[in-house]
Amino acid sequence: MIMRLLRQNPIRPITHQHDRLSSSPAVCDSIDTLLSCLDITHRAVIDINIGRSVEIPSPCPFMFMALSNHFAYHETISLKIIKSVAKHIYLTEDLQQKISTCLHEGILNAIIHGNLHLHDTYETMEEMERFHNEIDKRLLSSRYASSYVSIEVHHMPSELIFIIKDQGKGFDYISQACSGKFTAHGNGIPIMKTLASDLWYEDSGSKLILKFSLHNRLQEVGLEHIKKRVSSSTILIIDDQEFNQLLLGDLLKRHDFSNLTFASNGQEGLDMTIKLNPNIVILDLMMPVMDGFDYCQRIRKVPNFSHLPILVQTGMESIENRNKIFECGASDLVTKPVNPDEFIARVNIHLEHQLLMDDLKQYQKRIVKELDEARIMQDMLMPSPSTLSHKQRHYKFRVAHHFETSSEIGGDFWGVRRINDNIMAIYMCDFSGHGVTGALNTFRLHTLMHELMPTYGDNPGNYLEILNSRLFELINRSQFTTIFYGIIDTNDETLSYATAACPTPILWHADKQRCSQLDGSGFPLGAVEQSKYETKTTAFKKDDLLLLYSDSLIETENDAGEFISEEDLVNILEATARSHPEKHRVFVERIVLNEVMKYFHTHSKAPLKDDLTVNVYVRY
Amino acid sequence: MEYSVHKNLDRTITVKLSGQFTSKDSVHFRTILTLLHNDKLETFTLDFEALEFIDSSALGMLLMLRDEAEKKRVYLELSHTHGHIRKMFEVTKFNQLFNLLHP
Numbered sequence: 001m002i003m004r005l006l007r008q009n010p011i012r013p014i015t016h017q018h019d020r021l022s023s024s025p026a027v028c029d030s031i032d033t034l035l036s037c038l039d040i041t042h043r044a045v046i047d048i049n050i051g052r053s054v055e056i057p058s059p060c061p062f063m064f065m066a067l068s069n070h071f072a073y074h075e076t077i078s079l080k081i082i083k084s085v086a087k088h089i090y091l092t093e094d095l096q097q098k099i100s101t102c103l104h105e106g107i108l109n110a111i112i113h114g115n116l117h118l119h120d121t122y123e124t125m126e127e128m129e130r131f132h133n134e135i136d137k138r139l140l141s142s143r144y145a146s147s148y149v150s151i152e153v154h155h156m157p158s159e160l161i162f163i164i165k166d167q168g169k170g171f172d173y174i175s176q177a178c179s180g181k182f183t184a185h186g187n188g189i190p191i192m193k194t195l196a197s198d199l200w201y202e203d204s205g206s207k208l209i210l211k212f213s214l215h216n217r218l219q220e221v222g223l224e225h226i227k228k229r230v231s232s233s234t235i236l237i238i239d240d241q242e243f244n245q246l247l248l249g250d251l252l253k254r255h256d257f258s259n260l261t262f263a264s265n266g267q268e269g270l271d272m273t274i275k276l277n278p279n280i281v282i283l284d285l286m287m288p289v290m291d292g293f294d295y296c297q298r299i300r301k302v303p304n305f306s307h308l309p310i311l312v313q314t315g316m317e318s319i320e321n322r323n324k325i326f327e328c329g330a331s332d333l334v335t336k337p338v339n340p341d342e343f344i345a346r347v348n349i350h351l352e353h354q355l356l357m358d359d360l361k362q363y364q365k366r367i368v369k370e371l372d373e374a375r376i377m378q379d380m381l382m383p384s385p386s387t388l389s390h391k392q393r394h395y396k397f398r399v400a401h402h403f404e405t406s407s408e409i410g411g412d413f414w415g416v417r418r419i420n421d422n423i424m425a426i427y428m429c430d431f432s433g434h435g436v437t438g439a440l441n442t443f444r445l446h447t448l449m450h451e452l453m454p455t456y457g458d459n460p461g462n463y464l465e466i467l468n469s470r471l472f473e474l475i476n477r478s479q480f481t482t483i484f485y486g487i488i489d490t491n492d493e494t495l496s497y498a499t500a501a502c503p504t505p506i507l508w509h510a511d512k513q514r515c516s517q518l519d520g521s522g523f524p525l526g527a528v529e530q531s532k533y534e535t536k537t538t539a540f541k542k543d544d545l546l547l548l549y550s551d552s553l554i555e556t557e558n559d560a561g562e563f564i565s566e567e568d569l570v571n572i573l574e575a576t577a578r579s580h581p582e583k584h585r586v587f588v589e590r591i592v593l594n595e596v597m598k599y600f601h602t603h604s605k606a607p608l609k610d611d612l613t614v615n616v617y618v619r620y
Numbered sequence: 621m622e623y624s625v626h627k628n629l630d631r632t633i634t635v636k637l638s639g640q641f642t643s644k645d646s647v648h649f650r651t652i653l654t655l656l657h658n659d660k661l662e663t664f665t666l667d668f669e670a671l672e673f674i675d676s677s678a679l680g681m682l683l684m685l686r687d688e689a690e691k692k693r694v695y696l697e698l699s700h701t702h703g704h705i706r707k708m709f710e711v712t713k714f715n716q717l718f719n720l721l722h723p
Contacts, residue, residue: 075640075673097704104675108643125646125653125684132646187676187712194711 066150078103098195105188106164106208114166115147162210170204230351231256233279238269240287266290280309296328309350371408381413395424400593402614410611411438422491430550431481460498461535471526480524495540498533500525503551504566510543515570546617552610558603589616621645632663638670643677669700697721
């Protein structure tokens, strides 16, 4: 997608524009907040870039700001930065507080020790006041006025990284801050060290890197919950020695396990296991009636007990017997005499694993179910067979369609809709991203499209412009959609269309016996405010064919790293149309679709990376 | 930062701070420090209830206040160290250096 966008709409690099507030269309929401707080006379320079970092290998959205000394020295700037970051990334209040404190300290150091070249220390009130007066003086002097502090924010999967750079000659922060004692000055770094997950200086001290882990609070709560469930687990102890039962029972009780049951041989243990469904079994080997080996083998054959943790306690030293007990199905073993700490640790670990696995399985089950429901809903965005056949008869066209998603739900959809008795709209959209994000956005777009179509749908260019401005307000800057939107006029036998970064549509002209490639260019919808879209019109007569497809058709590589080209598609379309003379052309659109899909599947055998939609329209 | 001074018979002084207490408040703080120059003064309270933010330089100033109070044999206490401010005190272990009231 990105490749295609760059090809069609080369994006101008955003450069730092000092003394001027950037109004680049790529500036994201967060900056709006910052701008609203800005006094332009403070000479704030702000730039927010959506792109990829060159310094950090993994792709991450990144935000860049350059603030003049005077503005950055403002005590609330760190709070404002973190508030705007928090609009995009979920951060707990506590983490926001920590980050804003660190940013405050980091920026202050960057200005005072970096840009203003002030390296003095102070012990007394008088010295401190002199120091601060000097700061104020230098902030106002023209010599230091042009320097600024830049702040980069990188959002990584599990951490947030801030890079604070100044334009000074560097400063030895480490020797300033390693006394370990808090004094009248130089407390900033120790404070940051306590609050951030990690921090270090580079470029002789003119670049500070602050890292914060993004712990998922829910996850932590979940683990807390697991711990509680561990101690309320049911434990079955199978041992024929009453003394051992007492010993282990007492040990477990001392570690907050209260749900204990005892059995004195394998047979009794088997019955109680099935009856009680314990979370873990502590098993002795040598017992009358039925020994531990037998118990293990039998219980593993009972449905639902194949994963029950069985912790065997054994006095046997021989490796053969140890191997044998594992072969029979034990999960783990401890040797007698039991080491209390080891025993409790093993019980805990097996219970935690078991509970976490149960949780995961349930979670997965729920997600699969929800995604299934979501997919059914998404299928309903596409035309149903009955509405389609009704429209096909009325407007004298047929459409063959193929739709598959790369994950459970996708970001593509297509459709046809009545505008009036002679005019019908056809469209195909591909939202950036697939999976849940893409899918959620398709619902928004679908609603919006249908809301606006009755009023604006008869003018494709105008329709896309309105759709774009509405979408621009709704969605995140990093999200956008490509679209082909056309109207088929059955009176004039024309197709009028407008496009937003969609793959080249291909049109077969039956009268000329050849194909033409339509222009699919245009800014993607939702990416650039007030984009213009042109309505183009072409003849679309009886027996003409129109091929529309999402970009994964031409952006899926084969083993040799080659892509399907537009020319390949033209060739398929021309060859198929020519080889099916008119009297045999009953389902030519299906034949074309089959040929395209056949070519795609022989070309690329790898699983789909993105959603794939292909439509072939024919007029009759 | 803003502050207000409440005196009680010259023996106790309470200074209520509000807003943000940062490196820029050194002048203000100097004035607050001069309040210690009073022979009858026994207890000096800094009230943080309305304070929203405190930074490392401000903590440095508090250390100076503490030294000055010790010299003048004035009992210094800090009250209502809440939320973020409380955290800063914990992080820096300043809670062990000061007498905290209504923490």
